[in-house]
Every structure is written in structure tokens, then in C-alpha cells.
Amino acid sequence: MLGTVYTGFGYWDVWSWAAFFAIAAALVLWLRAQGREDYKEGTDQDEIYWSGNVVPEEGADITVPASSAYWGFRKAMAPFYKVLTEMHTGIGTDIVGCYVVVVALMAVFVLM
Amino acid sequence: MNWNAHLPALLLAVPLFGAFASPVLSPFGRTTRNALLAGLSFVTLLVSLLLMKSVLAGGTAVYVMGGESTGLALPLGMKLPIRIIMEVDAFSAFMAVCGTVASFAGALFSMNYMDKFTALGRFVSLYFLLTLGMLGMMITGDIFNFFVFLEIASIASIGLIAFWRDRPEAVEASFKYMLISQVSSMVFLIAAGALYGKYNALNMAAIGGLIKPGTMEKLALVFLVGTLAMKCGAFPLHMWLPDAYAEAPSGVSCLLVAVSQASLYGLMRVCFSLYGVNLGGAFIPWVIISMGLASMFFGVTMAVVQHEIKRLIGYHSVSQVGYMLLGLGVGMLVLTDARGMAEYGFTAIKGGMFHIFNYTMYKALLFLAAGAVYYATGKRDLNELGGLARRMPFTTGMFVIAAAAISGLPPFNGFVSKLLIYESVFAVHPALAVVALVTSVLTLASFVKVFQTAFLGPEKSSFTAVREVPAGMLFGMGVLTVAVLVATLFPSWTISNLVEPAAKALVDQAGYIGAVMGGGL
Numbered sequence: 001m002l003g004t005v006y007t008g009f010g011y012w013d014v015w016s017w018a019a020f021f022a023i024a025a026a027l028v029l030w031l032r033a034q035g036r037e038d039y040k041e042g043t044d045q046d047e048i049y050w051s052g053n054v055v056p057e058e059g060a061d062i063t064v065p066a067s068s069a070y071w072g073f074r075k076a077m078a079p080f081y082k083v084l085t086e087m088h089t090g091i092g093t094d095i096v097g098c099y100v101v102v103v104a105l106m107a108v109f110v111l112m
Numbered sequence: 113m114n115w116n117a118h119l120p121a122l123l124l125a126v127p128l129f130g131a132f133a134s135p136v137l138s139p140f141g142r143t144t145r146n147a148l149l150a151g152l153s154f155v156t157l158l159v160s161l162l163l164m165k166s167v168l169a170g171g172t173a174v175y176v177m178g179g180e181s182t183g184l185a186l187p188l189g190m191k192l193p194i195r196i197i198m199e200v201d202a203f204s205a206f207m208a209v210c211g212t213v214a215s216f217a218g219a220l221f222s223m224n225y226m227d228k229f230t231a232l233g234r235f236v237s238l239y240f241l242l243t244l245g246m247l248g249m250m251i252t253g254d255i256f257n258f259f260v261f262l263e264i265a266s267i268a269s270i271g272l273i274a275f276w277r278d279r280p281e282a283v284e285a286s287f288k289y290m291l292i293s294q295v296s297s298m299v300f301l302i303a304a305g306a307l308y309g310k311y312n313a314l315n316m317a318a319i320g321g322l323i324k325p326g327t328m329e330k331l332a333l334v335f336l337v338g339t340l341a342m343k344c345g346a347f348p349l350h351m352w353l354p355d356a357y358a359e360a361p362s363g364v365s366c367l368l369v370a371v372s373q374a375s376l377y378g379l380m381r382v383c384f385s386l387y388g389v390n391l392g393g394a395f396i397p398w399v400i401i402s403m404g405l406a407s408m409f410f411g412v413t414m415a416v417v418q419h420e421i422k423r424l425i426g427y428h429s430v431s432q433v434g435y436m437l438l439g440l441g442v443g444m445l446v447l448t449d450a451r452g453m454a455e456y457g458f459t460a461i462k463g464g465m466f467h468i469f470n471y472t473m474y475k476a477l478l479f480l481a482a483g484a485v486y487y488a489t490g491k492r493d494l495n496e497l498g499g500l501a502r503r504m505p506f507t508t509g510m511f512v513i514a515a516a517a518i519s520g521l522p523p524f525n526g527f528v529s530k531l532l533i534y535e536s537v538f539a540v541h542p543a544l545a546v547v548a549l550v551t552s553v554l555t556l557a558s559f560v561k562v563f564q565t566a567f568l569g570p571e572k573s574s575f576t577a578v579r580e581v582p583a584g585m586l587f588g589m590g591v592l593t594v595a596v597l598v599a600t601l602f603p604s605w606t607i608s609n610l611v612e613p614a615a616k617a618l619v620d621q622a623g624y625i626g627a628v629m630g631g632g633l
Binding site: 009012060064081106 | 287288292295296299327330331333334335337338339342348349351352355396399410413414416419455456459494495498499522527531532535536538561562564565570571572600601602603604607
């Protein structure tokens, strides 16, 4: 078959996955279409809820900027990122130095 | 005249002609320049497809430059080949197809993208030179010529990265790339010279047939591996890459993705075909596996915290190269172990090889989509972007496809190649698969951030005039989207017709040597 890949440990069939996805999507859409009996159009149920505050008109005021995304992850990993960013100095001689050191270490180990 | 026999030469002649024709024809106007750029890129793509077809049907193609006959690698009475020889097996042809698709897509995209800039004759010339260098690296059978093509690609890259020379960041990125390229190229040349000094040959097949593991050979191997690993962006030698990819015009970043794969090709050619069974133990395979793991993990963790879109994608290049190094490194580890190769080694190589194809397509597409965003908004900082999906629906759609593919979401092609890698490297040690899986999760997190901040959310008042990019740019992205979707919907066909023949050619060192040397050694 065109879509089946045997990995040696199992297989992957894209068309089976697509069929399963279509069935699951149809089921989810059907459930969603049932809706809530207490919903009334044109009432305050249609209003956007923004933590109880007035929704700003300018989109930029609502958006979470990329720099704030995953702040918890970055805060938890701060020591790791400190080391990693300090490695990336962006200085040309550091880049060449790193290359020379890595090749030299490989040369030492390969001859041992 | 049998054109099939001359396809290897044509593959280099077409972009070379383009490089020299551009300064002559560009003064005739925009249409002529664009026709040259897109037309010759398309012809190069056609030649690579014909070459792939020819190699799959007739076996390895050997092309001798400047000899009595283009097919005579070893003239009567000669023990070693002395002429410039192109040797195109299924692996080379596969890489050439990947490279020319990216080159064609980048060319189509650049027609509109570069329109508002000057000196485009030089741009087209350098673009073709970069394509030439990349393809030369992929099909040459000669280690010195590999160095020459590596230099051609480096010099063209240096010019193209600094093409927007009014941006100090672009000049700095280009200078850093020049510095590291020149130092590493000299190291490569020392290794090639050392092999030539000992074996009296520059042809890789000839050296592969003669080589014996010794001190000089081991040092030469380390020099070659170090240089090519740096060129393909492996950790910790990757530091030039995010700057270079971010500062180059997007059509060039798209081509640079394929050029870095040419270096990966060189790395694999050196390890599998030049040294092969003479690699001398498991040290080099483990170096490559370790570099792969480190590239994956550190590349993606650096990407997660970036907020400049092309720089973020650049760090993902480091991470994705790690998958290929891991898969191909595991294959290398069991090169002399027939059982290991049959059980998981060959699957790992197929996974790595399929990932080369997938990576080239979706990563090139991501760079083009980022370029489209920059073209439409003039912004690259994700903090300043938002709500673009309404204004740029086609770009958004293609970005989503590429982002899902690179994140390894089923059913996309990235998932299939990663699945092959996960399952096969697990057999060596479960930790290898765990690192690969964690990397994939972080990749998804990173692209969710890009999608959410750039394309979703409420529209910003500063972007009310933003429109979808011109048709040429969409068409360039469309070429790559089609490639991603074909590999997604027909993975078995792609693997059987493109990946598996390439993987078989890579592990067949005797076949590579025999195509040039016959029974001569």
C-alpha cells in the first residue's frame, strides 16, 4: 500500500490514521452541535470573558507577547539557560576557538 | 547524442551558466532576470530528477571530465584515476533532488521578495553559484573537488548572507561565517592533502579501496568529520548558524538549508564510503551520535526562548540536524555488524535519510513563510506580530503544515521519519529515543508559540493594511508544501523510491568503490 510504512518494530498507515481522525472529528463535531440547552443568543452569554475585566479594543493590549510565553519553563530552567546563553557569545574568535578545541579533543581521543 | 550520459555534467553546467549569464542578462530588465532565475532553477531540478531516474534504472553513474571517454574512469595502464570524476549513486542523486527542489522554491520566492532591492544581477549570480557549490559537493567523486565546491558554496554564502549590507547584523553574521569557514576549510584541505600524500590519489573510491586505519588516517578522519559537522550545524560547532540563517534573505535561507545538507552528505560519504569498514572502532560513530543528541536537545531549548522568528527557526535547524546525525550515527555504529544492521541499523539509516528529505522541505518552507511575514509586515520580532491569519490565509496555512511536520505531529512526514529513528535508536539504548522524543515535544511547544503570537490573536491596528504576499512567493512556498504533502500521504512510495535506494547506496562501500575502480584494486 502507498501509505503503510513498516518500521521493523511496528507500522504506520497514514490512511488508517486519516480514517480514525475523520471518525473522531465527526463525533466531536456532533457532540458540539448538541450545544447547551440554557444558551440564549444575543444575551451577555455572547460577551467575551477576560478575567472579569473590560476587554481592550486594541488587539496588542490583549496579546501575550512571545517573550512572555513559557515564562514558568524559563524561570524553572534559569540556571540551565544562564550557562547556555553564556556559551553563545556571538564573538567570532569564540566560535573558531570552540571549533579548534572540539577537533583537538576528538583528535586526542581517537588516538588514545 | 545520449543526454542521459551527460546528466552529471549538465547538473553543474546549468547553474554555472546561470551564474555567468546573470550579470550579462540582468541589465535587460526584471523580466529577463526573473526568467533566468526561475527558468534555470527549474531546468536544474529537471536534470536532477532525470539523473535520479537514470541512476535508479542503470546503477551508479560515473562521469569523467576531460578524458577520452566520459565513462572511462581508469584508462588502460593506469592503476588510479587521475581525472576529475563525478560519481552519482542513488544517495548522491537523492541529495541532488532535495537540493534542487529547495533551490527552485527559493528562486521562485526571491523573484518578488527581492524586487525592491538593487544589485539583483549579483544576487542571481551568487544564488546560482551557491546552487552549483551545493550540487558539486553532492556528486563529486573526488575529495579535492569536494573542497573546491565547498569553497564555492562558502564564498557564495558569504556574499548572500551579507547581501543586505546596510544591516550591520548581516555583515557581522557573514564575517563570522567567513572566519569559521576559512579556518575549517584549511583543516579539510590538510586532511585531503594528507590522504593524497599517502595514497597518491584524490578520488574517494580509490582512497576507499586502499585506506588502512593508521595514525594519519585517524587524524584526517577527525579533521574531515569536525569540518563537515561544523558546516552542517552540529552542536557545539553551530554558533555561526542562527546568525547566518536569520540575516540572509529568506530565499537564500531556504537554499542554505539544502547547502548544510550537502555538508551532512559529505560527512556521511567520508564515514561510510571513504572509511567505511576502516572507521577503526566505535569512537567516531559515538561522536556523531553524541553530537546528534546534543544538537537536538540544546538546539531546541535555545529555540524555545527566541522571539525573533528566523533566529528561532535557525536554532531549530541545529535541532533537526541532530535527528539525522543520530539516525545515521546509529547506522554507522553497526556498519560491520550484519545482525545489528539488519535488526535496526538500516532502519535508523532510512529514518535519517527520510528526515533529510523532510527537513529540507519543511525547514525551507518555514524560512519562506517567515520571509513572507517579514515582506508583508516589515517585522521579524514575534513580540510585534499578531493576528496575521486573517490577512495572510495562504501563508498561515502553509506555515501550519510546515510547523506540524517539523514538530512530528501525525500524520505529517516529520512524524514518519522520526518514528523510524525513535524505534531503531531505542534498540541501542532507550535514552537515545527519550532525548529525541523530548526534543520533539519542545519543537511543538516552540512552534505553537510562533503560531499563536504571529498568526492568531486579535488583529493589531498597525497591520490593517497588510495583504497576502504576491503569487510568485506563494508559488515558491507551494512547491515545498506539495513536497511535504506527497511525503505525508505517500510515505511508503517516498521511502521505496527515494529513501531506500539512497540508504542502500550509502552502506554499499564496495559498490561505491567498484563503480570507479572496477576490479582494479
